[in-house]
Amino acid sequence: MTDDNLATDGGLSAEAQRVLDEIEEKNVDFLRLQFTDILGTVKNVSIPASQAEKAFDEGIYFDGSSIEGFVRIQESDMRLKPDPSTFAVLPWRKKEDSAAARMLCDVIDTSTGEPFAGDPRYVLKQAIERANDMGFEVNAAPEPEFFLFEEDEDGRATTVTGDAGGYFDLAPKDLASDVRRDIIYGLEEMGFEVEASHHEVAQGQHEINFTYDDALTTADNVATFRAVVRAIAAEHDLHATFMPKPIARINGSGMHTHMSLFTEDGENAFHDGDDEFDLSETAKQFLAGILEHAPAITAVSNPTVNSYKRLVPGYEAPVYVAWSDRNRSALIRKPAARVPAASRIEARFPDPSCNPYLAFAALITAGLDGIEQGLDCPDPVRENIYEFDEEKREEYGIDTLPTNLGEAVDALEEDEVIKGALGDHVSEKFVEAKNAEFSEYIVEVSEWEIDRYLETF
Structure with a gap:
């Protein structure tokens, strides 16, 4: 058996x-x-630590037909290959x-012994390999935002925040500073x-x-980060959510993602x-590639119905396909860099509900497509686009x-580059799941509609 752990x-x-x-x-x-x-969604198989050597040597088998977007019942045997790093x-x-510990795993198709095409971690590895073939290493740093809410007497999440803090506030307004400290530890x-x-x-x-x-590593860290935040918040009887827009008419949560390419030297x-x-010209072409494919990327980087409640003008979330070196109203920003090694771009539209492996794969592939095509980068927009x-x-x-998930999925279905980044299996299953989600959403009647129309008409 061929295995990187052996x-x-x-x-x-x-x-x-x-x-x-x-x-x-x-x-x-x-x-x-x-x-x-x-x-x-993070899934896990729990095993006694005494089985660790067997897990490295043979892998751990599971039923892939029970996992969202994996395989059909007649082809359900999958194998987890732990990554010791x-x-x-x-x-x-x-x-x-x-103590208990965790390891992230790659998913192996037992029928072929090869990486499973539907494994999001494998999808990202493929995008990284493409960058490597072009002579680049891809670095990334996300800024995931989240809300902390109180729980009710039955332990269910509410949307009561329990603090009156604002941007960079200190206690006593920021009552959750101790929770953040424990999360950081x-x-x-x-x-x-x-x-x-x-x-x-x-x-x-x-x-x-x-x-x-x-x-x-960064995508692995995002998946881990969300689990750590939720677990430690629960120890404080709080509910942590990465839902993009849990409360109407206030700012939602984004996951601004900084990216750069490094050469082999x-x-x-x-x-x-x-x-x-x-x-550099490489950076501008990469940036232009993301702008070119932005509508399709949003289906992956902003993958829920709720994501588009955040992507509206007036709440500091970018909706305009442009870039800037100064203001934050554009989709992509060029942050100030103190040293050459820190030169990067910041994609401001992803949100923390996304699958980080798929979102990074889409962003990377779009950027590399910009380099391969030699796309011209438009001029930066230095004015506040919200006022246009x-x-x-x-x-x-x-x-x-796109203004909603349905439009974003339509854009994804029309974009061969981003579909190619996901691969046939993932793009088909992802589109299927998201079309079903949007179809379910549009037939629902909201409380807002009841309040607005029930007694009026």
């Missing part, structure tokens, strides 16, 4: 052996082997004499390097930023000190993102 002599790799040693050293008694379905002890499961125990945390603009809204890393391919914006009327937007050639 050494050439048939024994376990040094990294797998290190994990076995750490399991014994830290008294780990259970392992959670985690992966995600196409919607980004992702081993981490779960800080909220530590006890005096034992938990993340650091799991190997995260946290750069900053703060209260966001809306009441009950928070942001924790972690360091730039390669795109696969470690140079930032996005930096050009002679350019007005310190951006339709005539002025047309004058500047600024398009608008």
Whole structure:
């Protein structure tokens, strides 16, 4: 059997052996082997730590027909292959004499022995491999925002925030600062390097930023981050949600994603000190590729009906397909960089409900397509686009993102590049799931409609 965890002599790799040693050293008694379905929901199979060596050697089998977007009942046997580099002890499961840990896994199709085409982690690996073939390493850093809500007496989530904080506020207005502290401690125990945390603009809204890393590690970190935030919030009797717009008429939660390409010799391919914006031609073509494919990308980076309640003018969420080096009303921003290595672009439209593997794969592939096509980058828009009327937007050639999930899925179905990034299996299953979600949504009658029309007509 061919397996990256096995050494050439048939024994376990040094990294797998290190994990076995750490399991014994830290008294780990259970392992959670985690992966995600196409919607980004983390799934796991729990095994006794005594089975870790078998997991590395043979993998762990599971029924793929029970997972969203995986396989049909007649082809259901799948295998999890643990990635030893992702081993981490779960800080909220530590006890005096034992602990639990997790490893992220790749999904293997048992009928072929090859990576499963429907595994989102594999989809991202394919996009990264494409970048590698072009001579680039992909780095990314997201800024996932989330809300902390109180629970009711039955332990169910409410939309009561329990604080009156605003952007960068301190206690006593920011009553959740202690929760953020515990989340940060938990993340650091799991190997995260946290750069900053703060209260966001809306009441009950928070942001924790972690360091730039390669795109696969970063996507793994996003999946882990969401699990850590939810688990530690629950210890404080709070509910953490990454729903993009849980409360009407206030700012929603985004996941601004910073990206750059580095060459094989470690140079930032996005930096050009002679350019007005310190951006190389490669960076501008990459940026142009994202703008070109933005409508289709939104189906993946903003994948819920609720995502489009955030993507409306007036709430600091970008809806206009343009870029800027100054203001945040554009879809893509060029952040200021103190050193050449920090030159990057910031895609401001993704939200934290997305599957990070698929969202990063779509962004990367769009950018690489821009490089391969040699797309011309439009001029930056330095004015506040929110203040433009339709005539002025047309004058500047600024398009608008899809206004709902149905439009976004339509754009995805028409975009061969982004569908190609996802692969035939994932794009088919994703479109099927999202069309069903939107169809279900449009036949519902909301409380707003009842309040507005029931007694009027």
